[in-house]
Ligand code: MTE
């Protein structure tokens with residue numbers, strides 16, 4: 371495949387793989403509520419497609435619908451526009467740490483394969499109405515139950531074919547699920563790395579289902595049979611290895627679990643003051659808000675609760691109806707650091723789901739969904 375037309379990228383990104391381009395920012399870049407586009411992680415499975423004739427770009431919608439349709443970018447932009455603040459997280463976020471417990475297969479990521487952006491675009495539920503699928507329905511008139519998104523990129527896992535994924539029609543046709551066909555990111559035209567001219571955003575769900583460079587939408591009876599739905603992005607138990615794996619036994623991962631990470635410190639850090647600021651992000655999938663973030667400086671014996679912020683420094687209240695449902699919260703705590711400390715953060719979501727303490731309990735051979743307690747080791751400069 372051809373990597374001669376890759377877009378320019380910020381030089382400070384940590385490149386985990388050059389071709390395809392996979393990179394994440396340094397931890398500290400995640401300490402602003404809205405992640406700047408330059409510092410938003412980039413996760414690709416092939417070269418970045420070139421779309422230069424925007425006038426002729428359109429998305430076809432077909433499959434089990436009575437009125438198949440081709441919709442142009444111009445027509446998509448004329449539909450009601452929504453701005454949704456949503457966190458996108460790769461299922462492989464924090465994989466490197468999981469691999470330290472026992473080797474896993476996949477691109478290595480620190481804690482920054484995640485970002486929070488303002489996505490602007492049309493609601494998929496509005497677009498589906500144009501082909502005769504009414505809002506809040508679970509199947510199309512012709513029996514379609516899944517909505518498949520097909521890209522124009524070329525991936526080796528698909529034998530040179532395009533990246534694809536699907537979500538349930540119930541979620542796609544539900545306006546409250548806020549699934550978008552997005553053409554803007556943080557108020558700017560979506561750039562090539564993030565899916566220009568149009569991508570899907572499925573809030574609360576692992577990034578793999580938010581298909582970039584959207585080419586067509588198929589209404590289908592069974593879920594998408596593509597590689598990334600059937601042979602990847604599934605959560606296996608720790609007992610499954612590459613000799614006994616049976617991909618059919620697990621479902622395609624959708625919602626991500628409760629997650630948090632400390633971004634104000636690197637893994638092994640020296641702090642200069644007796645008081646250190648512990649700050650980072652916390653988020654849960656499925657629109658479940660963050661209830662609490664607990665911090666420990668003594669390896670988990672005692673805990674204190676961190677302050678939480680959402681919406682550019684407004685204090686976070688979990689009962690606030692105006693909160694950004696799909697967005698992360700940033701947390702902060704000032705702690706007295708012992709000479710040598712293991713600082714831990716763990717979050718609790720609105721359903722009282724808690725992050726697991728140890729990575730071994732959730733270890734899986736593909737290294738996805740590492741949500742174990744995030745720990746950093748610090749030494750106080752004396
Ligand atoms: N869409 C296409 N067409 N090709 C891809 O490789 N990668 C997916 C998803 N959509 C991918 C894609 C994965 S695994 C993730 S985590 C997100 O896009 C990453 O989106 P970003 O690069 O905008 O951060």
Ligand code: MO
Nearest residue numbers: 460461577578
């Ligand atoms: Mo991903």
